[in-house]
Amino acid sequence: xxxSNSLIEGNNLxxxxxxxxxxxxxxxxxxxxxxxxxxxxDKEFEDRFKEISMYGDDHVICVxxxxxxxxxxxxxxxxxxxxFIRKCGKVAHxxxxxxxxxxxxxxxxxxxxxxxxxxxxxxxxxKVILDCSDENKVFYEKCGFKKKEIQMVKYxx
Amino acid sequence: xxxSNSLIEGNNLxxxxxxxxxxxxxxxxxxxxxxxxxxxxDKEFEDRFKEISMYGDDHVICVxxxxxxxxxxxxxxxxxxxxFIRKCGKVAHxxxxxxxxxxxxxxxxxxxxxxxxxxxxxxxxxKVILDCSDENKVFYEKCGFKKKEIQMVKYxx
Numbered sequence: 001x002x003x004s005n006s007l008i009e010g011n012n013l014x015x016x017x018x019x020x021x022x023x024x025x026x027x028x029x030x031x032x033x034x035x036x037x038x039x040x041x042d043k044e045f046e047d048r049f050k051e052i053s054m055y056g057d058d059h060v061i062c063v064x065x066x067x068x069x070x071x072x073x074x075x076x077x078x079x080x081x082x083x084f085i086r087k088c089g090k091v092a093h094x095x096x097x098x099x100x101x102x103x104x105x106x107x108x109x110x111x112x113x114x115x116x117x118x119x120x121x122x123x124x125x126x127k128v129i130l131d132c133s134d135e136n137k138v139f140y141e142k143c144g145f146k147k148k149e150i151q152m153v154k155y156x157x
Numbered sequence: 158x159x160x161s162n163s164l165i166e167g168n169n170l171x172x173x174x175x176x177x178x179x180x181x182x183x184x185x186x187x188x189x190x191x192x193x194x195x196x197x198x199d200k201e202f203e204d205r206f207k208e209i210s211m212y213g214d215d216h217v218i219c220v221x222x223x224x225x226x227x228x229x230x231x232x233x234x235x236x237x238x239x240x241f242i243r244k245c246g247k248v249a250h251x252x253x254x255x256x257x258x259x260x261x262x263x264x265x266x267x268x269x270x271x272x273x274x275x276x277x278x279x280x281x282x283x284k285v286i287l288d289c290s291d292e293n294k295v296f297y298e299k300c301g302f303k304k305k306e307i308q309m310v311k312y313x314x
Contacts, residue, residue, distance in 0.1 A: 028241065037242045048245040059239075079238060082216075085188050085253060087195045088205040093250065096242060117311060126314045131288065131306040145309035149288040152302035154274060157283045 008111065012068050015115055018061035018075070020049050026071045027063065034098040055079065057123060062115045064108055073100040074108040078116040080123050092120030094130035113143045165268065169225050172272055175218035175232070177206050183228045184220065191255040212236065214280060219272045221265055230257040231265040235273040237280050249277030251287035270300045 005016040018027070023045045031037040040048075052059050057080070064074040076097035083089050094116050099109045120128040131151040132140055162173045175184070180202045188194040197205075209216050214237070221231040233254035240246050251273050256266045277285040288308040289297055 031242050035242050038244045040241075040245055044245055045241070048239060048241060051239050077240075081236060081250070081252065082205060082208050083234075083253065084185065084197075084202070084205060085192050085194045088197055088201055091252075093238070095238065095248075096240065121313050127310055127312045129288070129308060129310045131286070131308050133306055137307060137309070140309045143311075145311045147307055148310040149290055149308040150294060150304055151286060151288050151306040151308055152294070152297045153284055153286045153305040154300075154302045155284045156278050 008064075012066065013073075013108070014065045014067055015111060016063060016065070018049070018063050020046060022063060022065075022072050025065065027075065030072050030075055030098055030100055031096065033101060034096060057119070060116070060119055062112055062119075064111060066103075071100075073103045074098065074112050076112040076116050078119055078128070080120070080125060086126055090123060090125045092116070092123065092125040092128040094120075094128060097130075109139060110143055113140070117143070165221075169223065170230075170265070171222045171224055172268060173220060173222065175206070175220050177203060179220060179222075179229050182222065184232065187229050187232055187255055187257055188253065190258060191253060214276070217273070217276055219269055219276075221268060223260075228257075230260045231255065231269050233269040233273050235276055235285070237277070237282060243283055247280060247282045249273070249280065249282040249285040251277075251285060254287075266296060267300055270297070274300070 005014070007014055023042065028037055028039065052061065059077070059079040061075065061077040063072045065071070066073050077095045078092050081091045081093060083091060094113065097109060097112055117128050130140065130145070137147060162171070164171055180199065185194055185196065209218065216234070216236040218232065218234040220229045222228070223230050234252045235249050238248045238250060240248060251270065254266060254269055274285050287297065294304060
């Protein structure tokens, strides 16, 4: 069952959807722990936030806020792909899962992936997929995932 | 450079975007060569077609029609994911590439992947990714892709 805004017991940690004001709560600094994430202006952030919001439940970004520090300490996104195969089925894609270095080993990653997978299930997807490095395989196995295929990439820049 | 509607020289093969009328040209029968693809009603097909069309250039399905037989003999899809990382970058995801069994070995798969990758580039994506089986790795290498990560999956049904 999806729990779209919940407090993790006794921890002052709020699990919820991304909000526009999260730019000032360290959301981009958190993503920087995942990969290249240059600074963007408030306008650029807002424009991208609005573009993603237009997809409604088809593209959701989940964050965990530490309500004491006011910082975003974990995040992940999921979007729903609409297909013709499997009786016009839907597949969810999880992307950009990251937990702040200072909060790792506290099950927050599992919380994020659980939130995103619950959302995918509630949207009627027949499966949820993601790509990860070999090192993160064990983590995702603990989240109920299994290795299936290989990821191929072509860079333009 | 993207060529959104082109005839393959001397072959009577038209490379173009999916049209609603392709249901009656064997589009679903083609997808059935890829995976489970149960029959759907005209209404279900139209609804899904419209849902995908609403995304405009952010979700494009490419097909190749044999204009002599009037059949769709190859297909593939691409959708554009909007991110915050990489200066609010965009990533393209290629899915459901299939070539009719009777037309394999004639470079149509390469044509489809080329069309989709060109679209991704023209949309400003910094990379295009896809998941495939180990057996298809060599094909995608010929299309300019490299192996990167592993795909993990969780089934709901």
